Amino acid sequence: AAADESARDRFERERMAMGALSSHPNIVTVYGSGFTDDQQPYIVMEYMTRGSLGDRIAKQGPMPWNDAVAATIKVAGALDAAHEAGVLHRDIKPENILVSQYGEAKLGDFGIARIEGANQTRSGVITATMAHAPPEIVEGKRPTESSDVYSLASTLYALIAGDGPFNGGDEETSIVTMISRIVTHPVPDLRTRGVPDPVCSVIEQGLAKDPAARPRAAAFGRALQQAQRAMGMPVTDLTLVSVTLPAPDAAVVGRAATTSAATLAAAGAAAAPLTSMPPPTAVQAPPVTPPPSTPSRETLPGVPAGAGPGDGGRKRKGPLIAVGALVAVALVAGGVVLLGGGGDDPEPPVDSVVDSAEAIATLADAEQGTARIVATGEFVLPDVAVDVDVAGEGSAFIVDSSGLAVTNNHVVAGAATLEVFVAGDNEPKNARVVGRSECDDLALIDIAGDGYSFFEWSSAEVAPGDLVHSGGYVAGDTAFVLNDGSVTSIAALATTWSATDEVINHDADTEPGQSGGPLLGDDARVVGVNYAANVTNDDRFAVAATSAEGIVALLESGDVDSVGVNGLAVPESETNAAGVWVASVETATAAERAGLRPGDVISELDGVDVAADGTMEPYCDVLRTQGADSVLPMTVIRGGELLFGELNGTPLPDEGVPPDDTSVDTEFQTITDDTGALTVEVPIDWVVIPVPGSEPI
Structure with a gap:
């Protein structure tokens, strides 16, 4: 009976997970499920005519690395959707990646998936296939999202090499030997098989022994895209969507939902409905009743600083956003969300700054001149009217070897401190604000040190149809991204936080955290400064370089069109x-x-x-x-x-008057008519106009 109940629970978990997630193009579609009259479970799902990637390896041997990377990027998007919904797969392997009749890789078999809010597997029980199990699982610890990422990286290794990284190529390898290798051995080097270094580096990061050193699923997919780009390969689409599962009980499930519930309570604002007014810093939050075509700083669900890659990168439908990212505070429709600093997924230390004072000439080197900004300060938020310490994230790009860099005003405005991470470094550098333009949403900062690689401004005017590339750092993600797109239009644009004369409208994916990042032409010259997005129409906006370059030159001498x-x-x-x-x-x-x-x-x-x-x-x-x-x-x-x-004149008084108070703060005098019968008080500064033939009083 207990075994039957366990099997039924397993089935319920699989059909709940796959049913809710099957809208993702890289998750096997479920058409229906239930129990027969004699209580036998069934699931009606898409028939994958070409078997699994495990079948392909068994029949044809290892896959070419470029094909394996493309398939893994697809699965990374599927895994991210599962994690976003609060589902851990826990058994990712080549045999569970199925292939459609069109050759599309799809993640299946959620049979041992755990859904957040449901009963958790107890510690000490290994639920992943041993060849792809991470060290923490073989040591008996609970599975996490990071465990799934390890298994995905191990699967990619197996697709390229034909076997898991620690199988040793010996089918008779004992469990004890395999566990020892998983826990203690370094990742075997695929470079000896002709796999490019950028791909190997991503795999090795995903196979890190420390779960905190691994990227999240979306960031793992983005890193593989970057490797494709570095190798001059076509870049595979990474589909990121948000899926929410029905809760198995009264508990809230899903990472975003759980965070919101907890932080609303912490903010003390759960009881009072809020209008969607954003704080104007490196923050995106919905404006109150925004016009449909006007950008605002509406945030996607917030991402804690250092919480790991991937969470801020969703392409959700909604009003326009500024593409800086709220880290400690996010206003979402109907509530204020206070998000802690986190630190779940620190990256391994790197020092990737090229110590050269050369202009960046290729897109492959774009990261060298780009920086991630973490700005902290104290703000008063609309509708909440409380002081809140916030840490916002944005991007910047260097325009001079001395460390002068351009970003958005809304990234640095009001910040007490700035930490700048250049070219993916983990060690921050100090920076100061040189000048700001409140109205053009531009700022110039000076990063400590010199000898930086830098971008040059483009002198060419862009036109609709021109190819562009949007660079920067997605909120909570330390991996540089460079997304391709094209110009759709150029026009003036006024928003709830700026009014800019020349704005490039483009469709290169620009996500929260990329405010202040460069919009580049094919020659790696800057054609614009990213600052806003319309997620409803899939539009992105950048201040045109033909306007921004002149403003930035003025900012070297201080603020422009700004009063503080x-x-x-x-x-x-x-x-x-x-x-x-x-x-x-x-x-x-x-x-x-x-x-x-x-x-x-x-x-x-x-x-x-x-x-x-x-x-x-x-x-x-x-x-x-x-x-x-x-x-x-x-x-x-x-x-x-x-x-x-x-x-620039008389300062405001400490106290004011009610809006409907028409009283005049002045001294009065008493006047009486000639008979003494009428007495009134009038202001002493009233002018007396004598009536002709009468005498002044």
């Missing part, structure tokens, strides 16, 4: 007044001297309603027309009260 506000245009809501929300204030700036504070809302600037159209364009028009150093009267709403002051 890290701001965002907000419409009126139940908890916010309409205007420019101040999330943070830069020190030693006009905004700080004027007494602006985080959480203030600027409703008028120089007599202009800066919330007129829900973008930063009215605000930026004032700064550009009048000059950021001019005396600019402003009306500010703070805590429901109106304050009146000036930028």
